[in-house]
Amino acid sequence: MVGSASMGRRILTVYVPLALFLVFLLLPFYWMIVVSLKPPTDLFNLRFNPFFIQHFTLKNYRYLFQETAFVVWAKNTLVVSVAATALALSCSVLIGYALARLRFPGGSAMGVGIFLAYLVPPTLLFLPLAQVVAGLHLYNTYWALIFTYPTFLIPFGSWLLMGYFRTIPREIEECALIDGSSRLGTLFKIVLPLSLPGILSAAIFSFTLSWNEFLYALIFMSSGPLKTIPVGTVSDLIKADVLFWGPLMASALLGSVPIAVIYTFFVDHYVSGLTAGAVKG
Amino acid sequence: MPDLHPAAARAGPLSAGGRGTYPRSLLEREPSLGLLLMLPGTLLLVIFMAYPFFLGLWLSLTDSMIGHAGRFVGLLNFVNLINDSIFRQTARNTFIYALVTVPFKLVLGLGLALVLNTRIPFRNAIRAGVLMPFIVPTALSSLGWLMLFDPIFSPFSWLLKHWGLITRNINFLGTPVLAIVSVMIANIWRGTPFFAITILAGLQAVPAELHDAAAIDGAGAWQRFWNVTVPIILGVMLVSTLFSIIMTFADFQLIYVLTKGGPANETHIFGTYAYQIGLSATAIGQGAAIALYMFPVLAALAILLLRYLRREVA
């Protein structure tokens, strides 16, 4: 087996870099955990070591659940993310298949146009978009986000799935067609099941982007109980010039750890899903 | 490049031969089916992106203020921005921001991907764990960094003072060069996982047999890396890099939370400056011009990316 190096070598080339990476990437999360478990008075007491908890408290989490509508925010974020992902994914599957397999007029132009969508900054888009959203009476409803999020989910999803569909041997589809299956039937009965890893990757990517989004959620849907986690956290835990650091960090953690847990189960598929779509040659 | 997926190399339209007697409904003909499949997504994008985009483009060519439709002024906004010293500084900052962070993210992502590609305990958990900076909403993780970079309460300053290495607190976000370095660190932290996971996917597609064959031929680890691994993942790296450049140029939330472009405009990038001018000062026409300034360059980059993608198909 290539690469079966000595233990010493492995430590040097694998474990030490891994440890450094983990420290760099996860230290802020450790910090967030510590902050969320400290009382506010300890937080700014410079005599205490900031990396350790001197007085453990669950007050911040209690505050988050009792004094804010965190549970409602989580529900809203979940609803919007799942629905937007489902919608974006459906569109991406269709677009990806069309671009990968079919020849039709305007195909390459449309393909290019879709990707150019990423170049438009949301900080510019949201004002004219507000007019569109209002005109369609979607303001302050879940639909506002469910319809606007796919604008930045579809391009990447389509690219991903397009690449993935290409790696499926055409013979399989051709056989099915010869056997009498319709085109759409081939797509749904043959191609999709084989592309599950790719679809999963696109789904995970889309879900993450939807979950994190801030500006559209702030503008189009932040009335009353309809806030998402990022919007609710910023608007309710920052009062004038006082930030409630403990609950803020608690919210950041609770708003990301569950996703990471889900990813642990799917990440194998996620990774292999990206493989087929991304690697050529 | 070794042809590992012969079937994929012929990716293209399916032949529908031998079915001449089959009813050729709309759903069976390629052109119509293609358009039909593109329809839902394209419709969404046209309504919610294209139309607002052209509206925004129009805004940049007017002197509009919020709630006050302006007159068409052609490229006046764009010209005026060239004479705006704050805008010039913003442009410099944005280029530095993107062109420094992206290589770092690429190299670190590659390194991390290589490490994650080996047999290590708790692989799945670690892979999910390293994705965390990408998962947590930027609006919230940037608040975490705000604390980490606090001019008085930063734990880094505390630690260094504790170890006697420094005597005064580090002003991470308040000193000219250090401010932009600090936001770059936060950006690299957030962006590395994306590169790592994407490249990891590419690495997993490199068959072990290739490595074995090369090793048998006497190639060392470094040679194997350059001659076997890199060619295969080049595509992935290129695509991720281009995506990252585009995303970094359009960044907003991270810098907005950390410095809002300060101190003294030293960390302003296009996104934050456009926000400041277009929304805080309500000069939306100018704001749109700032936001769209990079559009031609980024469009060129994107078209490059697409050419590359389509070339691999042929």
Next chain:
Amino acid sequence: MAKAQRGRRVRRPSKRSHGERSGREGALRISRRALLKVAGAGALGLTALGTVPGLWRWGGAAPAQLKGTSLSILQATYFIPTAQDLYKKQAAEWGQGQGVTVNTDFLNWPDLQPKISAAIQAGGYDIVELFPGWNYLYAENLLDLTDLADAVAKKGGGWEGFVANDIKVNGRYLGVSHGNSNDALNYRISWLKEVGVNLPDPAEQARTGKILDLTFDEWFALGKKLKAKGHPLGQALGHSQGDPPSFCYPYMWSNGAMEVEKDGKTVAFNKPMFVDAMKRFIQAYKDGFDESGPSWDDSSNNKAFHAGQLSMTLNGSSIYAVALKDFPEIAQDMNHTLIPKGPAGRFSLLGARTFAILKNSKNVAGAKEFLAWWFDDKQYGDWIHIQGGYQLPSTKKWAKDPMWGKDPKMYAFSLQPSIGRDQGWAGPPNAKSGLAFSKYIMVDTFAKAVQSGDAAGSIKWGADQLQAIYGG
């Protein structure tokens, strides 16, 4: 005169709010009972029945039919949570009485502008809270509320100076001011004592009116001594719209400079007296301040003061309010005084916040009725009192309100309205001053000066920026 929203006049309300007897014979009794009612339930409808002292009457016209309509209000998240709850309660009570569905939204105040912009483009809110200067920025989309504003001012004994100067746009009122949050020099009593500043106790200061009176130079000298003992002064100079401008603008004004002259066009920023003063500030920053100021946002000096890192800092009463709850030893040991003065006088950056109605509101009548009701002494008074001085009232009658006497440490804040003036001085706070404010020109001038040590160069930069805005 208000146009009835539904396009028809409502007849004298005999079928009015819940629980009320209809019919004329009950009318007079009902209206007196309404006087005694705390909440606005039905009160507004009943004002039409006759002159009801204490309740303001809107333009003489009969109120339009409001039942079944909805009203949406957008405000900044309150620092004092009980005040936010009170506002929600008041709005709900009024809504219930009128049969109107009222929705109140609260956002972190920096996020208000994008939301207001979107509402202007696409609707969604009837009433919005505007921060100082915004009434100019959004002038074309705000309803003219001059009648209502005049009535509120009249009832309150006239607008405070900082309000009167601020909220008229081209002679019209585009919103009704509810005041603004306060700002003063917070300081640690014991540490000042250590460097030789002996003051009578807060209660006596409030009684005699003899509070700590410093010039900027005296303040800087004090800072030097304090920093030597490890207790520096603190001042934010970063890109936030609260603390940094509240120092920079006054320092500029107290030293003879301003953005523009009264004509609103001639830039008056690059003045020799100001350049000299800036040189002294640069030196003082090194000698007496915590030098990490350019990275501070609005919350940094709060945290630092609570952690015992600062001896004196300009801030609203949020530091004191939090100290009372979480850091009682600091609350014990602190007091407030007015911002220091310069050769040209003593000034505080104080603009007025207003409640405005968007022109594209679908319930203009409801919005007007609500504002008229809310600005009534009962509602406004409760709202002011519950904030204990954190909110500076907009009309003069509240200046001598007993609430100021409750805590002598809040005394200095009661004096602030008299020295307040807004951005754009000596011109009006308009779109140009708004642009200069949003671009942090003033703040960046100071930040550059402190970072580079070049007073003249930084001020010239600022002057050029202002020239581009005002002259160009």
